[in-house]
Amino acid sequence: xxxxxxxxxxxxxxxxxxxxxxxxxxxxxxxxxxxxxxxxxxxxxxxxxxxxxxxxxxxxxxxxxxxxxxxxxxxxxxxxxxxxxxxxxxxxxxxxxxxxxxxxxxxxxxxxxxxxxxxxxxxxxxxxxxxxxxxxxxxxxxxxxxxxxxxxxxxxxxxxxxxxxxxxxxxxxxxxxxxxxxxxxxxxxxxxxxxxxxxxxxxxxxxxxxxxxxxxxxxxxxxxxxxxxxxxxxxxxxxxxxxxxxxxxxxxxxxxxxxxxxxx
Amino acid sequence: xxxxxxxxxxxxxxxxxxxxxxxxxxxxxxxxxxxxxxxxxxxxxxxxxxxxxxxxxxxxxxxxxxxxxxxxxxxxxxxxxxxxxxxxxxxxxxxxxxxxxxxxxxxxxxxxxxxxxxxxxxxxxxxxxxxxxxxxxxxxxxxxxxxxxxxxxxxxxxxxxxxxxxxxxxxxxxxxxxxxxxxxxxxxxxxxxxxxxxxxxxxxxxxxxxxxxxxxxxxxxxxxxxxxxxxxxxxxxxxxxxxxxxxxxxxxxxxxxxxxxxxxxxxxxxxxxxxxxxxxxxxxxxxxxxxxxxx
Numbered sequence: 001x002x003x004x005x006x007x008x009x010x011x012x013x014x015x016x017x018x019x020x021x022x023x024x025x026x027x028x029x030x031x032x033x034x035x036x037x038x039x040x041x042x043x044x045x046x047x048x049x050x051x052x053x054x055x056x057x058x059x060x061x062x063x064x065x066x067x068x069x070x071x072x073x074x075x076x077x078x079x080x081x082x083x084x085x086x087x088x089x090x091x092x093x094x095x096x097x098x099x100x101x102x103x104x105x106x107x108x109x110x111x112x113x114x115x116x117x118x119x120x121x122x123x124x125x126x127x128x129x130x131x132x133x134x135x136x137x138x139x140x141x142x143x144x145x146x147x148x149x150x151x152x153x154x155x156x157x158x159x160x161x162x163x164x165x166x167x168x169x170x171x172x173x174x175x176x177x178x179x180x181x182x183x184x185x186x187x188x189x190x191x192x193x194x195x196x197x198x199x200x201x202x203x204x205x206x207x208x209x210x211x212x213x214x215x216x217x218x219x220x221x222x223x224x225x226x227x228x229x230x231x232x233x234x235x236x237x238x239x240x241x242x243x244x245x246x247x248x249x250x251x252x253x254x255x256x257x258x259x260x261x262x263x264x
Numbered sequence: 265x266x267x268x269x270x271x272x273x274x275x276x277x278x279x280x281x282x283x284x285x286x287x288x289x290x291x292x293x294x295x296x297x298x299x300x301x302x303x304x305x306x307x308x309x310x311x312x313x314x315x316x317x318x319x320x321x322x323x324x325x326x327x328x329x330x331x332x333x334x335x336x337x338x339x340x341x342x343x344x345x346x347x348x349x350x351x352x353x354x355x356x357x358x359x360x361x362x363x364x365x366x367x368x369x370x371x372x373x374x375x376x377x378x379x380x381x382x383x384x385x386x387x388x389x390x391x392x393x394x395x396x397x398x399x400x401x402x403x404x405x406x407x408x409x410x411x412x413x414x415x416x417x418x419x420x421x422x423x424x425x426x427x428x429x430x431x432x433x434x435x436x437x438x439x440x441x442x443x444x445x446x447x448x449x450x451x452x453x454x455x456x457x458x459x460x461x462x463x464x465x466x467x468x469x470x471x472x473x474x475x476x477x478x479x480x481x482x483x484x485x486x487x488x489x490x491x492x493x494x495x496x497x498x499x500x501x502x503x504x505x506x507x508x509x510x511x512x513x514x515x516x517x518x519x520x521x522x523x524x525x526x527x528x529x530x531x532x533x534x535x536x537x538x539x540x541x542x543x544x545x546x547x548x549x550x551x552x553x554x555x556x557x558x559x
Contacts, residue, residue, distance in 0.1 A: 002367070005359060005362075005363055005367060006363075008359050008360070008363075009359075009360060009363055009376070012356070012359075012360055013376075013379060015434075016379070016380070016383055016434075016437075017379075017383070018398075019391065019394030019395055019397075019398055019434070020383060020386065020391070020394055022394055022397055022398055022404060023390070023393065023394035023397055026397055034397055035397060035400060035402065035403055035404070036397075036404050037402065037403065037404050037407040076284055077284045077285065077287075077288045080280070080281040080282075080284040080285050081284075081285050081288070083269075083273070083281055084265075084269065084281055084282070084285050087268055087269055087272050087273075088265045088268045088269060089268070090265050090268075092265070096289070097554070098554055099289050099293060099294070100289065101554060102293060103293060105487065105491060105539070105543060106491075106536065106539070107491055107492075107494065107495025107512075107535060107536070107539060108495060109495050109497055109512050109515065109516075109532070109535070110300075110495065110532050110535060110536050111296075113300060113515070113519070113528065113529065113532045114296035114297050114299065114300040114532075115292075115296050116519075117296065117299050117300050117303050117525060117529060118295060118296035118299045118300075120525075121299075133292060136292070137288070137292045137293060137296075140288055140292075159272075168274070169272070169273050169274035169277065170273075170274060170276070170277065173273055173274075173277055194385060198386075198387040198388065198389075200387075200388060200389055200497070200498050201495060201496070201497050201498070201512075204497060204516070205516075205519065214387060214389050217387070217389050217390065217393070218389050218498060218501070218502070221389070221393055221396065221502055222501070222502070229393070233387075233390045233393065233394075236386070236387065236390065237386055237390070240382070240385045240386050240387075241382055241385075243385065244378075244381055244382050244385045245378075248378055248381065252374075
């Protein structure tokens with residue numbers, strides 16, 4: 001049984017990584033189409049083509065712009081809702097909680113569609129602005145969950161101590177609560193940025209005539225496919241892996257320090 | 265509610281928090297959804313006709329779906345396929361989640377979790393695109409099968425629903441693994457040992473001890489996977505063929521090719537109802553609440 005399970009785990013991880021390896025390998029194949037069979041010789045020219053692709057750079061800068069906008073909106077909203085849920089007790093709270101979680105359980109396309117329809121009456125059509133709004137609608141809920149997780153372990157006697165020692169409520173918020181929440185806020189910001197950067201379903205409906213990087217990749221895959229798309233994919237994978245590893249290491253350290261604190 | 269916030273944070277901060285929260289929940293979450301429903305109940309009119317005699321609430325846009333055999337077929341196909349994707353994902357994920365939670369040493373589990381997270385952070389489009397390369401008519405999978413002599417001529421994997429299924433299970437597997445892992449991990453090892461000592465075999469231990477305990481995880485994972493599968497646009501668009509269209513593609517076409525937003529809104533609302541219906545059924549069946557899902 002144990003052997004069977006271990007064998008399954010190996011097969012599973014092969015299944016998980018093989019596609020990405022195949023895609024990365026196809027970047028170096030000197031073939032007009034992205035494939036690894038047949039191998040027409042090794043080349044680096046697809047990186048050059050990618051570099052020279054003006055559309056890609058435009059899409060990349062749009063994606064960065066959108067992600068920045070989403071951060072500015074979703075992080076404050078997420079923090080506020082976490083603090084709200086942590087502070088308030090009311091009969092309406094379960095309903096508000098359900099409303100806060102609802103964007104996570106709604107298909108992304110529907111968030112995009114409803115945002116698009118809603119803003120039409122104000123004469124706003126699809127573009128960067130609506131993309132920011134649409135994405136922030138559900139990303140704020142992720143931020144809330146992450147901030148909430150840390151907030152639940154917050155010792156409120158620290159808050160009371162600060163107030164007793166003469167701090168104003170603002171000073172308490174600024175000097176006690178925010179520094180305590182900082183690690184959670186930072187990881188939430190990283191997640192929010194990535195979520196925005198790679199979002200497709202919501203973006204597809206609200207992006208209008210602008211293009212973000214994911215929309216650009218999808219359109220390339222359906223029309224005019226060359227291994228330059230793989231080169232882009234490979235670069236993105238490497239950046240993401242670096243991000244993921246740094247993020248994980250930081251999270252582990254933070255957890256270890258928390259564990260040490262709770263042991264003392 | 266304002267009083268409680270003000271007592272803790274003072275007036276200005278409480279005001280700012282409530283404003284942000286209210287703006288989000290009202291302007292970004294609730295009103296757009298209501299507007300979408302309102303749109304779906306109105307006929308598609310020229311701008312000049314809006315507010316005129318032809319304007320008014322009607323169920324016509326919903327009737328369209330049930331009169332259109334092709335669209336109705338695609339709607340139900342999306343439903344069945346999404347359920348199938350959910351079940352397949354559950355079957356594939358369960359052994360892994362069990363291994364991570366109960367068999368692996370902490371070091372092994374940590375390494376596996378990191379390895380799981382990495383592909384999850386990579387764009388859905390790119391993950392799907394890798395399958396596009398593998399499953400292509402002259403791609404590596406066909407070449408391997410040919411070389412092994414298992415098939416005589418290449419198979420068109422991208423021609424039916426099979427490619428879409430493979431791509432979806434791959435794209436959403438982690439939304440299943442993590443809730444399952446969290447649920448199984450909280451099971452006391454002694455329960456498994458006790459079951460063994462009392463003579464239960466592997467299958468029976470899972471059926472009577474592990475799976476009942478993992479219910480909240482199964483529910484959460486299934487809800488997320490179903491929602492992502494039913495609402496997926498990228499996977500069917502990249503790996504499907506004209507013959508295997510997904511309901512989201514029909515919705516997209518109403519908006520950007522048919523130019524009939526009202527019709528599109530009705531279809532979008534039906535998709536939402538489908539997801540809410542599935543979620544309520546699963547929550548009822550597994551007896552879990554919203555609080556369990558948010559974990």
